[in-house]
Amino acid sequence: MNKLILGLVMALFLTPALAGSYKPLDVGKLPESKQTKLGLYLSAPEAFKMKTDGGAKVVFIDVRTKGEFLFLGTPTVTDMNIPYMEIDEPASWDQKNGRYTMAPNSDFVAAVNALMARQKLTKNDPIIVMCRSGDRSSRAANLLQEAGFAKVYSVDDGFEGDLDKDGHRDVNGWKNADLPWAYKMTESQAYLR
Secondary structure: OHHHHHHHHHHHHHHHHHHOOOOOOOHHHOOHHHOOOOOOEEOHHHHHHHHHHHHHHOEEEEOOOHHHHHHHOEEOOOOEEOOOEEEOOOOOEEOOOOEEOEEEOOOHHHHHHHHHHHOOOOOOOOEEEEOOOOHHHHHHHHHHHHOOOOOEEEEOOOOOOOOOOOOOOOOOOOHHHOOOEEOOOOHHHOOOO
16 A cells, blocks of 8 residues: 555656646647648647547658658657658758758659558548648648648647757657657658659
8 A cells, every 4th residue: 555655646746747848839829830721730649649549540641851750760650751841862051941952742742642542541531740840741731731632630749849948859749748659660651752
């Protein structure tokens, strides 16, 4: 009995410390870069719940680059990595943003269509798109909406989340919500184009 009480007391003290770092976004205050035409948003925990409750009827697409997907990990519930943007080849420098130049993936919509067909789903079935922090996923959601998809949800805090005042991505996002993710991926998740 003493061990049970001690365990409960420790859980009460530790839970706020562990759960206190994740801060979901206020959808009413989303920056313009994260807003979509459909206005369908999920936090990382909501996306996990929707995918696990909906199973095969909900498609979960990681729209980050192949490098991000491979080296930073991905949610274990990801159906496929289909990059919305990729680093230009040959590589060049984006002076304004201080990074490699990236360009939209011209095959993005076709690859999503192919994934939906393989899973025997239609443009009316729900799709969840997620990037690093919610900016690219919002643009990917808009592109899919323009292509006729009716239920595209953008994960507004992404895989790594938003930056804190010191420039670290430890505010929100999939990883900071302690949701299941892995470095290991399967061939069926890989974007091989």
